[in-house]
Amino acid sequence: IVKEEPTHSFYDFGDLESTKAQLEDIAAANKASKVPTYLNDRMVLSLQSSRFELPMDMKSLEKMSPADYLRKYCVISSRRKTLYQKIFQKHRERSGIILGKTTVCKALQEVLVNALKDQQLTELCDILEVEDDTSVDLKLFSGMAALAERILYPEYLTEDTAECTEYHREKVECADFCSLQWKLHGVQISPPVKKILQALS
Numbered sequence: 001i002v003k004e005e006p007t008h009s010f011y012d013f014g015d016l017e018s019t020k021a022q023l024e025d026i027a028a029a030n031k032a033s034k035v036p037t038y039l040n041d042r043m044v045l046s047l048q049s050s051r052f053e054l055p056m057d058m059k060s061l062e063k064m065s066p067a068d069y070l071r072k073y074c075v076i077s078s079r080r081k082t083l084y085q086k087i088f089q090k091h092r093e094r095s096g097i098i099l100g101k102t103t104v105c106k107a108l109q110e111v112l113v114n115a116l117k118d119q120q121l122t123e124l125c126d127i128l129e130v131e132d133d134t135s136v137d138l139k140l141f142s143g144m145a146a147l148a149e150r151i152l153y154p155e156y157l158t159e160d161t162a163e164c165t166e167y168h169r170e171k172v173e174c175a176d177f178c179s180l181q182w183k184l185h186g187v188q189i190s191p192p193v194k195k196i197l198q199a200l201s
Contacts, residue, residue, distance in 0.1 A: 050146035051075040052200050054176040054183065061189045066128045069193055070143025084142040087111050097135040101125045104136050104144070111145045115152060124148055127192050151199055177201045 053073040055061060061069070076084070091098050091107040098104055105121040116124075128144060130136065136144070180201040184194070 049077050049080045049149065051173050052146075052150070052176075053173065054197075058183055058187045061187060061193060064193060065190070066192045066196055067140050067143075069196065070128070070147065071139045074143040074146055076142050076146050080146065081142065084111065084145050085138060087145075088138050088141050092138075097137050098141060099135055100132045101130050101134065102132070104130055104134075104141070107141065108145055108148055112148060112152065116148065121148070127195060129192065147196065147200075 051074075053075065055073070064072075087107055087110050088098065090110075091103055093099050098107060101122065104125055105118060108121050108124070109116065109118070124144065124147070128147075130144075177197075177200060180197060184197070189197075
């Protein structure tokens with residue numbers, strides 16, 4: 001029996017139960033959009049595809065934006081890095097960045113194989129302060145993709161994956177985020193950064 005703990009999320013994913021009908025819908029959508037071969041295993045979500053950290057000095061978070069946090073404290077596995085880079089290269093400008101919320105959302109939707117609605121991806125960009133004229137580099141895009149996957153993971157959690165240790169968070173991250181509320185006491189961080197940390201805890 002898996003004991004479910006209360007989780008925080010900065011947007012509502014709605015009812016995404018893994019029913020047969022919904023899985024068929026996802027398969028149909030993937031077929032229609034001709035999903036690239038390198039995305040075939042993307043829906044095997046895992047908490048170990050990335051690791052989020054906290055600084056030793058929590059006060060340093062006070063000067064950070066959401067983008068700063070993801071760039072500095074999101075560690076991504078080599079396999080995911082390769083995937084994110086391939087999709088980033090597909091959508092980037094000649095200058096080497098992805099420009100604007102619309103293109104960022106499109107790229108993230110490709111990473112997640114249409115698992116999130118456009119509105120949910122837009123809300124993710126909003127909490128990360130990505131506007132129509134924002135330049136997103138590979139480091140930030142990878143962090144955004146990892147964060148989106150992390151928050152999506154509980155919605156697709158099954159009894160099988162819940163019991164598999166390879167899908168669990170790394171012990172280092174668990175240690176970092178335990179007693180998060182106590183660690184944030186007296187630390188004046190921005191509401192968006194706080195929301196991200198709560199969603200990860």
